[in-house]
Amino acid sequence: MVTIKDVAKRANVAVSTASYALNGVKKVSEETRRKVLQAAEELNYRKNGFAADLKKSKTQTIALILSDLSGPFYSELIRGVQDIAVDHGYDLIACNSLGGQNSTAAKFLTERRVDGCIILAHNITNEMIEKSASPAFPIVLLDRQLERAHTVPIIVDNKNGGYKATTFLIQKGHNNIAFIGGPADSHDGQMRFEGYLEALQEHHIDFQSRWKVTGNFTREGGELAAKIIAAQDERPTAIFVANDEMALGAMEYFQKVGIRVPEDISIIGFDNILESKYTAPKLTTVQHPKYEMGALASHVIFQLLDGEETEKSFTLHTELIMRETVIDIMTKLRG
Amino acid sequence: MVTIKDVAKRANVAVSTASYALNGVKKVSEETRRKVLQAAEELNYRKNGFAADLKKSKTQTIALILSDLSGPFYSELIRGVQDIAVDHGYDLIACNSLGGQNSTAAKFLTERRVDGCIILAHNITNEMIEKSASPAFPIVLLDRQLERAHTVPIIVDNKNGGYKATTFLIQKGHNNIAFIGGPADSHDGQMRFEGYLEALQEHHIDFQSRWKVTGNFTREGGELAAKIIAAQDERPTAIFVANDEMALGAMEYFQKVGIRVPEDISIIGFDNILESKYTAPKLTTVQHPKYEMGALASHVIFQLLDGEETEKSFTLHTELIMRETVIDIMTKLRG
DNA sequence: TGTGCTATTTGAAACGTTTCGAATAAAAGC
DNA sequence: GCTTTTATTCGAAACGTTTCAAATAGCACA
Known part of the structure; x- marks a missing residue:
């Protein structure tokens, strides 16, 4: 492996000079600069970034x-x-x-x-x-x-986001609103849920635990969750889904089994991923910055x-x- | 910044010993190992990965x-x-x-x-x-x-992929087939185009340059390209799009202006990105491994x-x- | 010719590790 | 108790740079 020493030797200068030349420090004469650069070129010298970082501790x-x-x-x-x-x-x-x-x-x-x-x-x-x-x-x-x-x-502010989403649903006249959440260890998911809860409470709507189902934030998780919700006798009129990916999965599932979105069930997601504006129908959601x-x-x-x-x-x-x-x-x- | 020297000093051993202990080399006694580890812990020692890499040159x-x-x-x-x-x-x-x-x-x-x-x-x-x-x-x-x-x-084998896609279209009875390609400097795009050409040729279908339009491999590019194609008086019955993202953009556009896919125009993409199986209708495409x-x-x-x-x-x-x-x-x- | 500059070059000491070979200590063999 | 072995520990030399302080060269000026 060729090091700066080799370059220096070939250019007949000290390694310090070689270093200066290679780094374009002004104090080296134009001529030696050329010599060094040429030597480096000829030897196909490649500096060792670590060594440099080590010395510079940056x-x-x-x-x-x-x-x-x-x-x-x-x-x-x-x-x-x-x-x-x-x-x-x-x-x-x-x-x-x-x-x-x-x-x-x-x-x-x-x-x-x-x-x-x-x-x-x-x-x-x-x-x-x-x-x-x-x-x-x-x-x-x-x-x-x-x-x-x-x-x-x-x-x-996930909680407020969840609150907004849910409130929006309520304003649109829904009061049977399900929630599809994320994995238990997700802080975001938890906060979004709390926002949902708060909105419900504020409008004196009782929270129904059978309408809270959790997925894993993936499309498949959303499908599964949708399936669980669809299987219940009484169906909510709207769902707040804790992220868009699951929302898309859920939509996919509903469409597959002939439940129309939004005519039969309204859906609002969270995140506003790129894809969500390309679905049919386009997903209503909460923008995550x-x-x-x-x-x-x-x-x-x-x-x-x-x-x-x-x-x-x-x-x-x-x-x-x-x-x-x-x-x-x-x-x-x-x- | 605390280095291995500090650790060694605090543990009352040589730095080499400290190094061995820290790296779990067997030759150090259990007792000193503990001492060193504890010293490291107390000082919140964090090794400098560069220095190590430098020495090991790996x-x-x-x-x-x-x-x-x-x-x-x-x-x-x-x-x-x-x-x-x-x-x-x-x-x-x-x-x-x-x-x-x-x-x-x-x-x-x-x-x-x-x-x-x-x-x-x-x-x-x-x-x-x-x-x-x-x-x-x-x-x-x-x-x-x-x-x-x-x-x-x-x-x-992009060329063969393009060939397959186009041949498939031809087998389905299409012979007015447009091509939406990628940027000029994309080797992949070029190859896919060549495959398209080859299939056309093999079935004695003339290539029509007005039906070759290029996008930039993005969704928006696809929309634009679709627009250009739709604007022509004679419309192809099928399009081979050089990547799925553009294909989705094109579909989007067609649906927006009331051109039905696939009834009015068939589309085949390339890449098989995850999303392409979730569109309505689901995108026919070529699998990129x-x-x-x-x-x-x-x-x-x-x-x-x-x-x-x-x-x-x-x-x-x-x-x-x-x-x-x-x-x-x-x-x-x-x- | 010597003095004082400036411009350039140089040697050597870092940077924080790992690792080799030697030194030491402890244990074992007799 | 002395030698041999084995288990630990140690000191010092790398690794490839950068950079400081000192040395040298070149030059102008008196």
Whole structure:
């Protein structure tokens, strides 16, 4: 393997000079610069980034840790992070936390391979996060409520989102409203449920536990949940589904078995993933500020890295996206 | 910043001993091991991964370089790569090549920050790839035909895929078949087009250039292309669209303006993205072996890393997925 | 010719690990 | 009790850079 020493030797200069030349430091004469560059070229020299980072103790890179690199939800988030990172001249790498404590993610968290990181992954423990954070290694947490030194959470107001969605349904005259939730350990899902509950309560509608069914945030989960709901004798007139993917699955199922959306049953989702505006009918949902979340996260990281003060935590808000899967119950009765 | 030296000092051992203890090397006594571990714990010691990698000159990580970290197409590919990588005890990081020569990707390519990499990004130049590849740094290229030492391409037989799609259309009685292609610099798109051409030729159907329109592989591009096609006086009875995303966009457009799919116009896509089976009607398409591609790429990297011989290049095949957007023209005429 | 500059080049010391070979301590063999 | 073995521990040399402080060269000026 060819190192900077080889380059220096071939160019007949000291390695320090070679280093300066290679990095375009001004103090080296034009001529030696050329010599060094040429030598590097001839030897096909490639610098060892680690060695450099080690010496500089700065990586100019931040990591984005996701529990799953794939999935439609993340695209926009990643774009948000990325845009801001490049603005700051930083590199972004994404890695996943599949495998928990032994995952790639863990390695980045505990081995100082990046200058900071943004985490959206629930299989990384709080403990691990607390241990890793330090002034030189700020962590931004998405969708996780954990305020610590050098750790700032950004959450979206899921409860209010759930409240909005449910209230909307109620305003449209529905009072038999089912809820399809996420896995029990999902904080988001839980909050969305609470919003649902609150709206119900506010309008003096009793919560019926048989109408709360949980899925796993996937399309298939939504199908299954829909099936369970459809199987009951009394059917709700509307469903608030805790994420769009499940909502799409549910719609798919209803259509398959001849239950019309929204004529027979109204559906409102959550997240506003790209796909939801392309379905027929188009999904009514709650906007999750994904891009903004990513961008904000990035911003905060750089503020922390610069030693600036930031808010202790951030809350982003949601917005109702009215499309075609919720119908006014009056219209329905007349229809 | 606390280093292994601090740990060693606090535990009253030599740094070498501390290192052994921390890495679980057997030759250190149980007692000192405990002492060291405790000291590390107390100081909240976190090792510097770079320093370690530097010394070991091995990173145990491979990179996956994509031109865009987002996008539905990549999910499955990533899963494929990931699955195999973890099997080999390697870490995977994804980074993107947005920004070409100055991108994060470039840094990984030229600075030995990983042991090997898989590239699916057309804004990385061939030259750069050739320069970077070496026995110690194998590169697997997806959808790019570039055979060099330590560089193996994996391509899918796009031409044959295009041929199959088009032939299928012809067999269903269509002979006015339009083509919606990708951007000019897309090798895949070009190959798919050639397959289309070949099928046409084989059945003595003249190619009509006004029926070739190009999009940018996005949904919006598909919509636009569909619009252009619909605007012509004579309309084709079928379209072969070079990727599913555009096909969905096209369908969307046709449905919007009251052109029925498949009754008025048949559509066949390419890729078989997840979404395509959830549309109404379900999209007929050509299966692109995304997962397999990722998994194979991973496999090849590890073979190369082990110094084993591999094929010079790999070709993966496609498969027709018949669903609902192609109709037999006879049915149509009768209907 | 010597003095003082500036511009360039250099050697050596880091950066934080791992790992080799040697040193030491403890145990065992006789 | 002395030698041999084995189990631990240790010191020092890497790994490939960057960067500081010092050295040298080149030049102008007196």
